[in-house]
Amino acid sequence: MRILLIGDTCLQNDAVKKLLISQGEWEIRQITPSGLINQDSSPVHNQFKLSLLDLSSVTDNFEEVIKTVRQIDMAANLVILHDNQPDDLTQKMLAAGADHCLSTNAETEEFIKTISTYTER
Amino acid sequence: MEPLDVLLVVQPQILRDGITKILEEESGFTVKYATENIQKLTQLSLSSKSVLVLDLDIPEIKASEILVQQAENSPEAGILAISSEKNPDRVKNIIKAGASGFLFKNRGASVLINAIKSVSEGKEYLCDEAQQIVSGQTHKLTIDGKNIIELTKRELEVLVLICKEMTNREIAEQLNISVRTVDAHRRNLLQKTGAKNTAGMVKYAIKQHIYEP
Numbered sequence: 001m002r003i004l005l006i007g008d009t010c011l012q013n014d015a016v017k018k019l020l021i022s023q024g025e026w027e028i029r030q031i032t033p034s035g036l037i038n039q040d041s042s043p044v045h046n047q048f049k050l051s052l053l054d055l056s057s058v059t060d061n062f063e064e065v066i067k068t069v070r071q072i073d074m075a076a077n078l079v080i081l082h083d084n085q086p087d088d089l090t091q092k093m094l095a096a097g098a099d100h101c102l103s104t105n106a107e108t109e110e111f112i113k114t115i116s117t118y119t120e121r
Numbered sequence: 122m123e124p125l126d127v128l129l130v131v132q133p134q135i136l137r138d139g140i141t142k143i144l145e146e147e148s149g150f151t152v153k154y155a156t157e158n159i160q161k162l163t164q165l166s167l168s169s170k171s172v173l174v175l176d177l178d179i180p181e182i183k184a185s186e187i188l189v190q191q192a193e194n195s196p197e198a199g200i201l202a203i204s205s206e207k208n209p210d211r212v213k214n215i216i217k218a219g220a221s222g223f224l225f226k227n228r229g230a231s232v233l234i235n236a237i238k239s240v241s242e243g244k245e246y247l248c249d250e251a252q253q254i255v256s257g258q259t260h261k262l263t264i265d266g267k268n269i270i271e272l273t274k275r276e277l278e279v280l281v282l283i284c285k286e287m288t289n290r291e292i293a294e295q296l297n298i299s300v301r302t303v304d305a306h307r308r309n310l311l312q313k314t315g316a317k318n319t320a321g322m323v324k325y326a327i328k329q330h331i332y333e334p
Contacts, residue, residue, distance in 0.1 A: 008299040011203070014230035015139020022142050034290045034300050059289055059304040108138045 001119045002047065004075055005030040007054025012104060016052070016081070019108060020115065033058050037068055048075035049119045053098075055082040063096040070097035077118040125241050126171035129155040130162055131203070132179045140174075143230045150237070162187065169197035172241050174233075177204040177215065178226075188218040199240035203233075207305060209254045209271075212247075216255060222246035223255075227302055250275060250302075272313060277331060279306040284323050284332040 003026050007013045013030065020026050029048070036043075051069060058065045069078060080093050080101045090101040102114050127150055131137040137155050144150040154165065159182060167173060173191065177184050184202065191200060201222040202215045212223050221240040224233060228248055239246035247255055253273045272280070275296070282292045289303045296303070316322040326332040 008227070008301045009229040010299070010301070011140065011226045011228065011230060011233060012136055014143065015136045018139045018142045018146075018230075019135065032300060034293075038290070057299075057301050059300055104135055105133045106135065108134050111135050 001025060001049045002027045002029065003115070003119065004028075004048040004051045005054070006033055006036055006051055006069065007057040007081075008032050010057075012056070013054055016054075016111075019112065023112060026115075026119065033060075033065055033069075036072065036074075037065075039072075043072050043074045045073055046076050049121075050077045050079060050115065051075035052115070053078060053080050055080055055085070055093075063092055066093060066096035066098055077121060079114065079118055123170055124149055124151040125237070126151050126153040126168060127237060128153055128162075128165065128167065128171060128173045130157065130159060130179070131155070131174060131176040132157040136176075140230070140233070144234070144237075147234055150234075159183075159187065162191075167191065167195035167198035169195075170241070171195075172199040172201055172237050174201050174203060174237065175220070177202050177211070178206065184215055184220075185218040188215065188220055192219040199237075199243070201236055201240045201246065207250065207254075207309070209273075212251050212254045216245075216247075223251040224248045225250055227299060227305075272310070276306050276310055276313075279303060280310055280322060280326050281332050283307070283310075283319060284326050284334070 003020060005013060005017060005028055017028050017030065020028050051074060053069060055062060077099045078097060080098045081104055082101060084103050084105055093101050099118060100114060102111060127144055129137055129140060129152060131140060137157065141152045141155045144152050157179060159179065175184065188200060191198065199221045200219065201224060202220045203224045203226055205226045207225060215223060222236050222245060224236050225248055232248065236246045253275060278296060279292055282295060289300050292303045293300045310322055314322055314325045316325055327334065
C-alpha cells in the first residue's frame with residue numbers, strides 16, 4: 001500500500017519514513033507541501049491509500065493547505081502529524097478535511113496503529 | 122572494524138525509534154542505548170568509541186551540566202547536540218560546554234550520520250547554519266554608534282531575496298534550503314528588525330543599505 005508523506009526533509013520526517021518502511025507493507029513517497037500544490041502534471045486521483053501531512057512543514061494557513069490537499073485528492077485518507085497542537089486547532093484541522101490528527105509526541109506503537117487503521121480503510 | 126556505539130537521548134519516541142532504525146541499518150553503528158530519560162544518562166560510562174546524541178529540545182534539560190559531567194566521566198566520547206531552536210547563544214554555550222557537534226533538526230538523516238561519523242573521529246561538526254553562528258559570520262547593523270542587530274549571512278541573503286519580491290518557495294529553491302527554513306529566517310528577520318510585515322523588512326533593508334532598489 002502506498003502512503004504519501006507531505007513534508008520537508010528533516011530528521012522527524014526521515015524517522016517517520018523509516019518507521020513506516022520498516023513495517024514492510026507500505027511504500028512511501030515524499031513531497032513538500034509546496035511541491036504538492038505546484039505540481040506540473042495533473043495528480044492521479046486516489047493513487048495513495050493515505051496522505052500523511054507534516055504540519056511543521058506548512059508555512060501558509062494550515063486550514064487552506066488541508067483543504068487544498070483534500071481537493072487535489074491523491075489519497076483516500078488524510079492524517080495530520082503535528083507538534084502538540086491544542087484541541088481547538090485540531091478541531092479546525094478536522095473541520096478542514098483531516099480524518100485524524102496525531103501528535104508527534106504519540107508513542108510509536110500508537111503512530112503505527114493509526115496509520116494501519118487508515119491504510120486498511 | 123569495531124562498530125561505533127551510539128547513545129541516543131532523544132524525544133519524542135517516534136523520532137528516537139526512527140533514528141534508531143536508520144542508524145542500525147547503517148554499517149558501522151550500534152545503537153547501544155536509546156532513551157528520553159536524562160537521569161539514566163548519568164549512570165552510563167561512555168567508551169572512547171562512542172557518540173552521545175543529545176536532544177536539547179527535551180523539556181527542562183540541563184544540557185550544559187550534562188556536557189560538563191560527561192566531559193569529566195568520558196572525555197574521549199563524542200557528543201553531538203541536536204535541536205530545533207536556532208538560538209545563537211544556545212549554540213555557542215553548548216559548544217563552549219563541550220559538545221563536539223551541533224545539528225539543527227531541519228536537516229535530514231544523512232546529515233546526522235555524517236555528523237556522528239565526524240564527531241566519532243574527534244572532529245568538530247557543525248551544520249552550516251550553526252557554523253555561521255559560531256564563526257561569527259554575522260552582519261552587525263549599527264544605529265547611533267551602537268550595535269543593535271546581528272544578522273547571520275543566511276538571514277542577509279534571505280532578506281535581500283525578500284526585497285526582490287521572491288516568495289518563500291522561490292527563495293528556498295535559490296538557496297537550496299527548505300521552505301520551512303526560509304520561513305524560520307523570515308520570522309527571525311521580523312523579530313530582529315522589529316518590522317511588522319514584509320514591507321517593514323524591505324523598508325529596513327533599504328534604510329540600512331542592505332538592499333538598493
